[in-house]
Amino acid sequence: MKRFTEEIATQGLGDIGSRKQRFGVALEGAYDRIFACVLTLIPYRNDAEDVVQETCSILWEKFDEFDPDRDFVRWSCGIAYRQARNFLRKKYRQKGLCLSESVAHKVEKMRTGSSELLELRREKLLECLQDFREDDQMFLHEIYSGQTTVVKYAKHHRLRLGSLYVKLDRLRKRLLDCILRKMMKEHE
CATH class of the missing domain: 1.10.1740.10 (RNA polymerase sigma factor, region 2, helix turn helix motif)
Structure with a gap:
């Protein structure tokens, strides 16, 4: 945007x-x-x-x-x-x-708050991704952009499916830790 x-x-x-x-x-x-x-x-x-x-x-x-x-x-x-x-x-x-007007207003406040939180997380996600190796960035992009599935990726790159799931899990945890750390740092 x-x-x-x-x-x-x-x-x-x-x-x-x-x-x-x-x-x-x-x-x-x-x-x-x-x-x-x-x-x-x-x-x-x-x-x-x-x-x-x-x-x-x-x-x-x-x-x-x-x-x-x-x-x-x-x-x-x-x-x-x-x-x-x-x-x-x-x-x-x-x-x-x-x-009622008050209930509708509360729903809107919750939606706005969650939208702002998601936007902040998205910003931190992009910052954290920059710290990843380029091949890890590409792997995550291919999987989460819908270009491919983990199964197809494994077949195409001739990798073991289990090891790719382990890698994906490790990268997700790293991303989550990084995002939370950056958000905490921002609110100190």
């Missing part, structure tokens, strides 16, 4: 074509988190999909108002949250089933 905001800051809004491209890139990077935000309030997937679709339309309409110095995910999730609450008010008021 940082790359996206830097691009907007250096290029401005530009013509409609580049505006569409920037919006598409931003939305693609934020879509899963927008959907997750909506699902925190709306338990039914079909309803959540409708709200996300409506949110995407609003994001496009308001994209000119987006401040490139802000985080697109946070901005878009704020809009998605308001859309989800409006949906709940309309749909469930008819049935007498609606979250």
